[in-house]
Amino acid sequence: MTRRIVRTSIQLGALTFIVFLLLFLLDNRFGVLPDAIHNALPAHTPGLVITDITLATCSSLNLLSSCRLDAQKWHRIEKDLYLNKGWLNHAYIHIERKKESELAETDRVILDVKVGRLDPVTSEKGQGAERWESRSGGIWLKRTSKRHASDSVKAITAVDVLFGADAVEARPGWEILDQPILLSNPGDNQEARLTVRRGPHVPIERPTVRVNKDGKFKIMQVADLHLSTGLGVCRDAEPAGHNGGKCDADVRTLEFLGSVLDSEKPDLVVLSGDQVNGETAPDAQSAVFKFAEMFIKRSIPFATIFGNHDDEGSLDRLALMQLTQSLPWSLSLPGPSSVEGVGNYYVEVLARSKSTSHSALTLYFLDTHGYSPDERQFRGYDWIKKSQIDWFKSTAQNLKQSPAHQGYHHIRMNMAFIHIPLPEYRTQDDIVPGSGIFAEPPTAPGFNSYFKQALVEENVLAVSCGHDHVNDYCALSKDPKPDLWMCYAGGSGFGGYGGYSHVIKGGYHRRVRLFEFDMDDASIKTWKRLEYGETDKRIDEMIIAQGGSVVAP
Numbered sequence: 001m002t003r004r005i006v007r008t009s010i011q012l013g014a015l016t017f018i019v020f021l022l023l024f025l026l027d028n029r030f031g032v033l034p035d036a037i038h039n040a041l042p043a044h045t046p047g048l049v050i051t052d053i054t055l056a057t058c059s060s061l062n063l064l065s066s067c068r069l070d071a072q073k074w075h076r077i078e079k080d081l082y083l084n085k086g087w088l089n090h091a092y093i094h095i096e097r098k099k100e101s102e103l104a105e106t107d108r109v110i111l112d113v114k115v116g117r118l119d120p121v122t123s124e125k126g127q128g129a130e131r132w133e134s135r136s137g138g139i140w141l142k143r144t145s146k147r148h149a150s151d152s153v154k155a156i157t158a159v160d161v162l163f164g165a166d167a168v169e170a171r172p173g174w175e176i177l178d179q180p181i182l183l184s185n186p187g188d189n190q191e192a193r194l195t196v197r198r199g200p201h202v203p204i205e206r207p208t209v210r211v212n213k214d215g216k217f218k219i220m221q222v223a224d225l226h227l228s229t230g231l232g233v234c235r236d237a238e239p240a241g242h243n244g245g246k247c248d249a250d251v252r253t254l255e256f257l258g259s260v261l262d263s264e265k266p267d268l269v270v271l272s273g274d275q276v277n278g279e280t281a282p283d284a285q286s287a288v289f290k291f292a293e294m295f296i297k298r299s300i301p302f303a304t305i306f307g308n309h310d311d312e313g314s315l316d317r318l319a320l321m322q323l324t325q326s327l328p329w330s331l332s333l334p335g336p337s338s339v340e341g342v343g344n345y346y347v348e349v350l351a352r353s354k355s356t357s358h359s360a361l362t363l364y365f366l367d368t369h370g371y372s373p374d375e376r377q378f379r380g381y382d383w384i385k386k387s388q389i390d391w392f393k394s395t396a397q398n399l400k401q402s403p404a405h406q407g408y409h410h411i412r413m414n415m416a417f418i419h420i421p422l423p424e425y426r427t428q429d430d431i432v433p434g435s436g437i438f439a440e441p442p443t444a445p446g447f448n449s450y451f452k453q454a455l456v457e458e459n460v461l462a463v464s465c466g467h468d469h470v471n472d473y474c475a476l477s478k479d480p481k482p483d484l485w486m487c488y489a490g491g492s493g494f495g496g497y498g499g500y501s502h503v504i505k506g507g508y509h510r511r512v513r514l515f516e517f518d519m520d521d522a523s524i525k526t527w528k529r530l531e532y533g534e535t536d537k538r539i540d541e542m543i544i545a546q547g548g549s550v551v552a553p
Contacts, residue, residue, distance in 0.1 A: 047099075049099075051107050052141070053113065053159060057089065081192040082187075114139075119132055119140065164231065169289065170328075173199055211517075217268070218517075219267070220261070220269050220512055226495030227275060232277070233249055238499075238501075264529065270302070274306075275291055301329050304321075305417060308419070321334045343366070359399070360408055360412060361413050362414045367388070367419075389451055420465065424448075425442040435474040435540055436474060437470060438471055442468055461549075474487040487513065509530050523543060
């Protein structure tokens, strides 16, 4: 009886496999299955496929020219290839895209895209007898009409445009083309580059951050990168004659960033605002990808907040946050829509055991906005609003009662990051000697919303900011005993101002700040790393917390 059951099971299994294989082969050739089933098959690429790409140009002198093609057929990528800087000329990439189920016999799916003046068959090795179709702008397409070519991992399923000779891709499955699009009269505009995705969209999972096995957790704070679209122009680079006086801002900034990432190997990078220098970033997406790619290729989680310059380019705060949130290794969140600002959120750093979800450390991120909404009464910069303070306090109190916090039986710690300093940073008596440079008056808001008091009440040990590039000191608030460290990171990017050689001997060198949490003794240590000079040294290293409490150095 048992043998008969086993034999029957084997026969049914073999028959099922044969039927499935036949259906799979028939569907690949004739599309016999419904979409709901077809979409679930392993070789299928669900969603849209690209069937054509073209370039539309127009001129203000030619009233008959148009940069907008038939919307029933073409989808326009809303980026002027001249970045809206052409006096007379404009150009836009258009793509034709279709659902696989809507592909007709005459449709041809794009399998490859190249840019160049010559046919890839004649200009590149290994192309054999492949046929390439020419489009304006030096764009060459390899297309096929073979049925279910869209199932191929080579099928192009999305197209975008990035700008600059240093443009990089940060999205999984995307590839930026080597050569820029060939435009007539490009002038001094940044190179426009096609970037394409093959296969389906790759879903991104938000990473989990956890204390290391040795009980430590290291954060690298990067303030004021001031990245541009393109190479960028250096401001106040020190020393002036470095590299023969040649200085491309973003290249030098990112080389510095990469060097410290590789030597310090942080567990988390916090970008505390003004990552994008809006005035010189007509395509903010290209600037964002440059810093994000640094962390993604090293598998380092990163979290961002905004400064007063990030949204002065092509994207507003919400669009920037949604873009950053969509990238691998990003912890960034827009935060509750009911709270003023974009980027009010927290990150839990979990205890070292991978079997636990208990939180050892909570990091708070708040948006300090941009410029004062009431210049007549409070000149300068904006302040943290009541809705943000209420959110912070209620969040902190709820977290204290949560199982994730209640279940952690060691000393927990909390820290916060902002961009614009709090008014209390101005108290010069609180500045700790030997903690860093005080070169410029803190440009804190004129109105005090007393967020510092809320931080102390909710047991936050330290807050760190950016904004004032040539300040990198730490101040210790005492009321009357030490209750909060307030630190500056110091500016890291060459696209932002530096200088102050009249105050700082030898001028200001770009830097980043690091915080190392040791959960075994509930301590925090901080130091800085320089771009030039004593690059291997920990600068102004000091302990700022011990036993879970704020301590004086």
